[in-house]
Amino acid sequence: MSQPPPSRKPRNPYYTGPVSDHFDGTVFFNPEGEAPLGFRELMRWQFGGGRSAWPTQVPSPFPPAKPDDRVDGNGLRVTMVGHASLLIQVAGLNILTDPVWSPRTSPFSFAGPKRVVEPGIAFDDLPPIDIVLVTHNHYDHLDLATLKRLHAEHAPHIVTPLGNDTIIHRAIADAKISDMDWGEQISFWDGVTIDCEPCHHWSARGARDRRMALWAAFVISTPAGKIYHIGDTGFHDGINYRAAAEKHGPFRLANLPIGAYEPRWFMKAQHQNPEEAVQGMQLCNASYAAGHHFGTVQLTNEGIEEPVRALEVALKDQGVAPERFRALRAGEVFDVPTV
Template sequence: MAASRKTANRYYGGPSSDHFDGSLFFNPGGRPPGRFADLLRWQFSGGRVKWPAAFPSPHPPARPDSRVDGGALRLTMVGHASLLIQTAGLNILTDPVWSERASPFAFAGPRRVNAPGIAFADLPPIDLILVSHNHYDHLDLATLKRLRKSHDPLVITPLGNDAIISRAVPGLRLGAHDWGDRIDFDAASIHVEPVHHWSARGGRDRRMALWAGFVVETAAGKIYFAGDTGFHDGINYRLMAQKHGGFRLAILPIGAYEPRWFMAPQHQNPEEAVQGMKLCKAAFAAGCHWGTFHLTDEPIEEPAQKLASALASEDLPPERFRAMRPGEVWDIPAI
């Protein structure tokens, strides 16, 4: 739904499109984020289940190899939506967050309940970073500063997010792209693709920067990283299957989905994630966006439990879709 009035956009100025009204970005045929009154209704509803102060991973911190070559594909969970993808000799990070909090403040906001699954000092050389949108649990400027200093990677992000990143991290190699763009990078092609979400860093910049998922295409197969998304009747999953023909791996969010009346348009639940895996024709899927930052109402272990139930109800083997924990390493089978 497009905005009904024009708002000065501090991040991006460009031509109107099917998802940009000349002022704000929007989800075609979709639903905008809830109003402030809805946010207050949720916050004061009393439905949030308390999380433990610590939720340590059963996996020790990973110490990745420098490179993974040939047709191999290795995935390592850092935490939340931060994962290391190693394939075709490339090291790719998604939505990297090594900070203690997903917040504009160092002293308040959602705090990690487990350590990153890879110690920052143990990262292999990072070539490429995919930043899906500007919410604090996905775009962490402090981490990008560290990565710029230690690795000098290229960052690919949707339109408008470059204005936020470049001001905070001068000298960072950075490309901002629209839905449908393709970027060739060494042995890979990166496709920027639509998802159903929104963006904001504060109270006055809603939908001024675009949100997206990514498809990483190499000789080892295609990988779909959905970033953060609502199910949106499966529209974007069907589009991915039609455009890309299926995936060796899909990295899909499975957490931060309750209460449904408020979260459903923007955050899919585990049952929807399983449907998404099927619709986009992914051979394997990794569940992320759960168990690290307490963002919504559901209990900490519920996403993994509901994922297992959803797979069983669809008669799908559990090894096809893992709810990944920090430090977990998965060598994705060939297809």
């Protein structure tokens, strides 16, 4: 009797490398963590109700920012573009995180989550961009249309976790990209380094590439202090926050996501809520925090203002002064105090 052919593991289209404690040869995973829930749970959420209505357009309380070309010395300035897109100006460098200027965070130009707040910096008003950090490949973080524009106008050095370089190079063949694994470091100039560190999340651009590119947080070390930047993460019992503090802390600033967290039964493992973000700020020993990943595109059930209200409650409950953790609105400029 003939035997059935052996089953084939799916091929990873983005990355080929050795097995590690967070890569099994095909997919990446969170050590001792939780994988994202599957299609059945997704449908339960999508058709389960409870989704708050968002307005179709909201003006920011701040006018569009017009950043200076550079911030030197001990200065550290963060300007909110929207969602997870931040302009970090420090040590004479201009760093953009997860830049999205497109109207939708979607594989389609005609459907998908649409921004309700205009970018807090007009694209043409950007200062010279030196570095772009892309934390993972979800469409609200890796926007190829914006990366193409940035490459044409600024030709920045793109830093991203393993596998995402393949996605970007397919669209921008001559882009300068450094791909990084957790625990790796690259050096720039004048004492500036970037470390790639774990966060508890996942990745996908479609239905067949789940967890085939890595996700990460970054630590930016500069003469003006250290910055801990997380694009997306579940709290994961604070494990990664404690590890970052032990390896790199203290931090002058932590950029932490505070939105896209409801319903908790579906989102808890992958998106922390404001209460957990405040805990994370304290665990990683950050003097100040900038809250992002809220109020720009509706991805989940909570209302547009709920993350800000929940952050205010969490800061009060945990005894953290509100000026230490600011939920940044589009166009808002945060000059981080020296410590």
